[in-house]
Structure formats: C-alpha cells, structure tokens
Amino acid sequence: MKQTVNAIYEQGVFRPLTDPAVPENQLVKLIVDSPADLTPEEMLKLGAMVYEGLSEDEIDEIEQIALENRNLWVEKTA
Numbered sequence: 001m002k003q004t005v006n007a008i009y010e011q012g013v014f015r016p017l018t019d020p021a022v023p024e025n026q027l028v029k030l031i032v033d034s035p036a037d038l039t040p041e042e043m044l045k046l047g048a049m050v051y052e053g054l055s056e057d058e059i060d061e062i063e064q065i066a067l068e069n070r071n072l073w074v075e076k077t078a
Contacts, residue, residue, distance in 0.1 A: 001022075
C-alpha cells in the first residue's frame with residue numbers, strides 16, 4: 001500500500017502527524033521530500049499540525065517542557 005504521510009523529524013525519529021494506518025512493527029520505506037521554500041503561513045500550518053489530536057493539558061505540558069529546556073536550543077555565547 002502506498003500513502004503520503006506528513007511527518008516531523010525530531011531527535012532522530014520521524015514522527016507522523018497523522019495515523020499512517022500500518023500495523024505495529026511493519027517495515028516501511030520512507031522517501032523524504034523536504035519542502036525547501038515554505039511560506040511563513042505554510043510553516044505555521046505545519047507547526048500547528050504537531051498539536052493535532054492533543055488535549056489542552058497535553059499541549060500545556062509540552063510547552064512547559066519546551067520552556068524548561070529552551071537552553072538546549074539556544075546557542076550559548078560565552
């Protein structure tokens with residue numbers, strides 16, 4: 001079966017933004033097509049998809065973790 005599934009690549013893992021409807025432990029072949037020139041609106045839409053299906057509490061928890069770990073993403077200046 002062939003299907004297109006949008007995903008986010010984070011911490012070394014592709015995380016699908018929607019249910020890919022494949023059985024657990026199914027071997028699949030990924031073909032990565034990275035959109036190079038997204039408009040700001042397209043970037044926001046893609047970013048918002050990360051939170052689809054989550055409750056407000058789950059989103060708040062994710063945001064809190066991100067804030068607590070923001071120094072991991074900020075380049076340190078000495």
